[in-house]
Amino acid sequence: MRFDDIARTSPSIPREFTNFPMSVSLVDHSAPSHVFNDYLAMRTTRAGTISPNDRKVHVTQTVSTIFQFRAIDWGMENCELHVAIPPVDRPTTLALYRLNATVPLDISTLSFNVRPPRVAKLSNIVLGQDSLDWHRKLSCAMDDVLVFELACSEDEVSGSCDIEWWQAREETAPGECFTTLYEIR
Template sequence: MSPIGTVVPEDRRVLITPTISTVIQFRTIDWGMDDCRLHISVPALGGADAPFSLALYRLNQTHPLDASRPCPQRVAKIEDIDISRGQDTMWQRGFACQSDEVLTFELACSSISQGGCLLEWWQKRGVDPGQ
């Protein structure tokens, strides 16, 4: 556990390509919280590559993931998120949730992306992404 949740494995290069996706999971912990909001923020990317899109899916997983098991099935595609070079991307979506519910999503390259799709960052345990 860390101040921002559990990060598995502890220090990790996170990569999204046409063949690699990232699973995001969190548990609502506030009693009476019935409106959750998922935020995705990508700082401006450099380079001359063409813009691309990421697809956000809801996954069929209502309990904490076991990192040694295969990725759960996709339930629904929520939206394609356009990533442009040279400008920040800020995306958010609200949805209903219940206290102590486990919510699971997958962030992957969208099938509508023309050409390459590459997003990479390093996630370190215990580091608040807002810092």
């Protein structure tokens, strides 16, 4: 497409936008072949069956959540993953992993058995009485698929990790929602 031939200002003017996950899916290592679906959240309209943008996130000792993103703009190779979570009643440590995926995952067949392998642990994320706004810069190129898994940390005491919320695109009052933001800067 010859995007490289377009004249650009120098130095470049930083721009940013928010790119929400194209999918949010659950996997369960205690039921490794189970495929979670969002049929309960689907609704029928005149145009057909649609799934809402808000997705359930659930993390327990056995269940983890997989977030899938696509870098959608040319020339904006600096990505930043944001995880914002309101205060929680009891401290919990979650682990965020990067998964080895270069093509979009088929969420209709995604289970623990077929999820991409973990390639790196990005961080332990400690939830507590204060709101959390964790972020990490990543390099990305146009059309890159970036997949992350949020799971209980291996350091968590057995049975103490059970967190659930909705990943929401629409911002609500502080403390009412969880939003995973993927900002391209």
